[in-house]
Amino acid sequence: MNPQLSRRRFIKTVIASSVAAASHNSFPVAKAHHVGDGYVDRLITIIVNGKKRRVDVMPQETLAYTLRYKLGLTGTKIGCNRGECGACTVLIDDVTNYSCSTLTHSVRTRNVTTVEGVQSDDGSLHPVQQAFVDELSPQCGFCTPGQVMSAVALLRENPNPTREEARQALSGNICRCGAYDHYLNGVMRAAGQRS
C-alpha cells in the first residue's frame, strides 16, 4: 500500500483484506476451526525481520499479539487494539499496517518488519531513528515505534517528501504527547532536508 494513502483508505484496505482472507477456502482460520485446537496447521512459519520464525498461532490471533507475546518483539506497542492509534504499525512487504488489526495467519508468506528490524546489521540506527534522536522527537515514546515504521515506509516509497507529504503519511499515528512537529522534523532530517 502506498504510505501516502489517507488514514480512512488505509483502514478500509485493512478491513477489506481481512474480509477477503476470511472468505478464502484455504485460509487456515477456517481449517483450524474445523479440526480444533492443537491441529498442526496452527504451527506456522512467518518471516519477521528477515528471519523465519516458527510459531503456534491461534485462529483469531493478531500479528501484534504474535509479535509481542509469542516472539518477544515488544517494540511493537498496543495502544488501542482497534486500528485507531498506530502504535502497533509494522511493515508487511514494505507497506505500513496496523498489526493489531492484521491476522497473523494472513501474513504467512510475506515479509514482516518491526521496529526491531530497521537498524543496520552493524547495529547502527536507521536514518529515521537517528533523526528522531537528534530532533528529540519522542516524548513518552509509546507511539514512537509506530512513528518510526511509518516514516521508514514513507522514505522507501518517497525518499524526498515534502513536509506536507510526511504529515499525511504519518497521520495514522497518534501521539498523545503532541510531538508531531518534532516527528516531522525527524522525517525531514532523515530525508536530508534538514540539518
Added chain:
Amino acid sequence: MNNYKHIGKDFVPPDIVGKVTGKAKYAEDFRRDGMVFARLLTSPMAHGRVTRIDTSAVDGMEGLVGIITADDVPATEAPIAPMLTNEPVYIGDPILAVAAENETIAEDAIARIKVDIEPMSFVTDPLDSLVEGGPDAREEGNVYSRSREGSGFRTVKWTAEQVDEFRAGKEPTGEFVNEWSYGDLEKGFADAEVILEEPFVTIGYAHMSMEPRTAMAYWENGTCYVYGSAQSQSFWIPGLARLLDVEQDKVVLISENTGGGFGSKIGAYPMAALPGWFSKKIGRPVQLRITREQEYYVGSARVGFQGWIKLGFAKNGRVTAADVYIVEDIGPNATGGDGSSAGGAVSLVYDPLAMRFRGLPVMTNTTPRGAQRGPGQNQIAAVMAPLMDKAAHLLNIDNLEIRKVNAVHSGTTVYADQEPVTSAYMKEALEMGAEMFEWETRRALPRRNGNKVRGLGIGQGYHSAGTNGFDGLVRITPDGKIHLHSGVGNLGTYSYASTTRAAAEVLKCDWEDCVIHRGSTEENLPWSSYQAGSVSIFTHTRANYVAAMDALDKMKAIAADTLGGAPDDYDIDGNRIFLASNPAQGMSYAAIAARAIHLGGAYSGKIYPDDIHEVTQRAVQNLAGSGLIGVAKDNLKREGVIPGLAVAFTEIELDLETGKYDIVDYVGIAECGTVVHPLGLATQMKGGAVWGMGMAGLERHVYDPQNGLPANVGYHQCRIPTYLDTPSEIRTAAVDLPDPQNPFGARGIGEPAMGCSVAAVTAAITDALEGHTFNRTPVSPDMIVNHVAGLEQSFKPLQTNNF
C-alpha cells in the same frame, strides 16, 4: 545568555535510543516466570449494587488460575476509589478480575461470569443533580467539599428557577460550598468602565495516555515487586505501600518508561496495586493488562466546568474586579479541585484589583476525574481569552494592549492571600511573541476571503511551577564516574535527566562521565516530587544542586585533609580538585572517591543528614561505602508563588460554510526562567500547544443521560488531535530571564504550555466571528455553523453531554 556547561544546552537523554529502537520497556513489556494474565470485569451500570457474582460457569475451567473480587482487597472510605467494588459508581468501575494462563482464557472466563447488579439512580450532568428532586451520584450526597476547615459529603439542591437563571447567564443564587476573595469587589465594579457578565461551560474529557496503565506484580521474600506505569518514581512508594498494606521498604517499583501521564499517574493508583493483591492470593506473578476502553474508564479525566463570570474593566483595560462562580463536575470519586485553581489563575494572570471565587463541586456517575495538565488554570484560560478581547473591543483597545496592561510582573501579589511571586515576566513574553508573530502587521491584513475568514488570537497560560523540600543524591566512585541518582519518573519530558544536569553543572564534570540511575527503587533513588503541577524543573534542579554542593564540600574537605590547606583553598575542573593557587597540586575525582571510602562516615554515606526522607535514607544505606556520597534535602529559600507562564499567538482560517477551521500559524513563548533543556522545552511547548488545540475544538466527554453510557471510550471518538488537526510547524521561543529562587534561575512550564494554546484558539475563533463568544469548549463546527446561520444551538445553555 549564561556561561553554563550543561544548563541551557541540549543533550541526548540516555533513554531515547531505546524509544526509537523499541528496546525501551514499558510495564506491559516485562515478563516473569510463571506469570499469569489478569483481565477486569467492569460495571455495565452507571451506579448500582452487586447482589450476586456467579462463577459456576468457570468452575474447573482449564487454564483459569484465580478470581479476585472486592471481598479480597481492602475497602476504602467513600468517596475514595477502591481497587474493586461491589457498589460501582460509574460505567467501567472494576468489579472483579480473573487470572489465567493466557489472555484468551481470561477473556473467556470474564464472558462466562455472571454478575447481578441492582441499579441505582445516577446522573451525568451536575445541573441535573443540583436541581430539586434531581438524582444524586452517591447515596452519601451529591456534593463533596474540600476546604481548609475539612472535607465531607453534602447534599445541595437549587430550585428549578435558580438553575434556570444560572442557565440564562444570571449570577447564581443557589448554595455554594467554597469561597475566597480579596479586595473591594463592589468598588471594583463601581469603578469599571465596562462590565461583562457571562455563563460558560468547559466539558471534561479523558486523559487517554498512549500507554494503558498495565501493571505486573509478584512477591519475593515478603517484598512486592511492581512493574507499573508511573508519572513519578520515588513519590509512588508511600502510596503504593499503603495500597499494598506493607511497609515502604517492602515495595519495589520498576517504571523505566511511562507512556504518558498528564496528571493521571501522579501517585500510586488502585490498578497498580491490584496485581500485587492478586499475586498474593494465587501465588503467581500477575500482569493486569488494561485495554484502551478500560483506560478511558480508570485512566482519569479533566474536571468539567459550568460557571458564571463577571468582569469589570477600567478605561485603560485594567481589570478592576473579577467575580467567578464555578460548578465543577468532580465525577463519582470527588476528585478534582479545579475550580479554585481556576480562580487562582484569574488572580495571577489578569491581576484583578478585587476578586471573589465561589465554587460548588458536584459529583456525577461519569469516569473519575483527576488532575489533567493545568487542572482549572487551562479551562479558565479558554474562557478568559475571548472575554478579554470582548472588553478590549468595547474599550477600543488592542487585544495585545489589554493583556499588557494587566500582565503579571515580579511585584504582583496573587491569590486569596495576596502572596508575592518569585518573579514574572508576562509583558516581556507578550512582546516577544508579538514580534515573532508580527501581530501588528497581521492585524492590518484583510480578514475575509470568500467563505474563509481569518481569526487572530492571543492566549496566556499559567500554573504554579515549583516546590521544595525534596532530596538529591549524587555519588562519585573510584572509577571516576559521577552517578546521578534521579527519583524523578520518566513520563516523556526528560526531566529525570535534565534536572540531574544541575549536579553535573556544580561538579563541572563532563556529561560522558555521568551515569544516571533511575527507573527502579533498586537503583537507590532519592525522595522526589510528585512531578505534577509543572514542578520538576524548579524542584529537582534545586535538589540536585544541594546534593552536588554537599559532594563538593566533602571533596574539598578530603583534599584539604589529604593535601593540606583549607577546604576553601580548593577549586574543581576537569574531574579534578586542586589548589586554586597551584592547580598542579590536586587529586582526581577517582582518587577522592577512593579516599572517601577509606575515611567513611559522612564521606561515604555511612552517616547521612537527619532530615532526608526515609526513601532517601534507604538509598544511602544501600550505597554507603561505594564512593563519595553527596546527599541533602532541599532547604533553600522558597517564598511565594513560583509562576510558570506562557503566551501563544495563533492565526486560524475559519470556513463559514462548514464551521471547520484550520490553525495556520502558532507561536508559543515560554516564560519559565532560565532554559535548562532547549529541545525539551520546545517539545513541551509544542505538545502543550497540541493539547490546547484538542481542548479548544475537539475533545469532550459525551454521556447518554438516559442510560449513563459513555459515547467515546476509544481514541477515534475521543478525538485526540492528530497530525492533520494541528499545524505542521509550531514556532516557540523563551524569555529566558532567571528566577531568583532557583540556583540556575529555572522554573517549570508543562501546563502553561497548554493553557496559552487553548486560550489563543478560543480567542481566534471569537476574532474570526467578529467578537462572538461561545463561552464553551470545545467549539465544534456545528456550533459555528449554527451561529453563522443565526440558528439556535442544539443544546440548552450550560448543558453538558452535547453532541
